[in-house]
Amino acid sequence: MSENHEAAAPPPGATCLALASDCGNCFGLCCVALAYAASADFAIDKPAGKPCPNLQQDFRCGIHRELRGRGFQGCTVYDCFGAGQKVSQETFEGRDWRTAPKTAASMFEVFPVMRQLHELLWYITEALTLAKARPVHKELRAALAETEAFTALAPDALVGLDVPGHRDKVNKLLLRASELVRAEFKGKKKDRRGADLMGARLKGADLRGANLRGAFLIAADLSGADLRLADLIGADFRDARLSGADLTEAFFLTQAQLNAAKGDATTKLPPSLVRPAHW
Secondary structure (H helix, E strand, C coil), X not given: CCCCCCCCCCCCCCCCXXXXXXXXXXXXXXXXXXXXXXXXXXCCCECCCCCCCCECCCCCECCHHHCXXXXXXXXHHCCCCCHHHHHHHHXXXXXXXXCCHHHHHHHHHHHHHHHHHHXXXXXXXXXXXXXXXXXXXXXXXXXXXXXXXXXXXXXXXXXXXXXXXXXXXXXHHHHHXXXXXXXXXXXXXXXXXXXXXXXXXXXXXXXXXXECCCCECCCCECCCCECCCCECCCCECCCCECCCCECCCCECCCHHHHHHXXXXXXXXXXXXXXXXXXX
């Protein structure tokens, strides 16, 4: 997963936050700390804490340009939201797990915690750019400061954090922000939160202002669909067809979701995200 060049820039206004993956300043943490199983996304089984066989001594991926062709599509989809370089360069002050092996177990335990915190920072930062969410901006700024403070904790303190509890608190604010933004669309809004829409035929669908939080849109046909002002947090877009879809004002959409989908040059994207190279 190292050297993933399909990472997005941080949301507008996130100039003080490193929320974009910078694999050059990471010790290949996603390629070591995380586990994966042989599947359509990964060619082999790999347990957590064991380096991927494709990870080189310089922490770069030896098959980066061939990942999809070699059966490692999952690596091209993953995004750590900048947690990798944060753990590598700040939490562990530039000591890597190879030259300082005593840090390895702690580093690999901290990384997924930091990744969750950085994902929350991404969503909070985006919510602060949404003008219609202004009534909750003060609370969001407080949540941003608290979350940032958590990312600066020492390894032991990070591992001991109640991340689910903090996520729940932040999610309540994000839900309020979502309701305020989606209210801008005056028509009938679809509520498909957590819906099973796998393989659904939604070509040309009017999904403006829809709540698609956590919806399963795997292999769904969304070509030509209008997703402006739709809340897409956690929606599963694996192999979803997005050709010609309008996502320009969709919010809480991440680069990882786009990387997992199938779009083309006619797909309209929000300004903070980039068109995946494999489209």
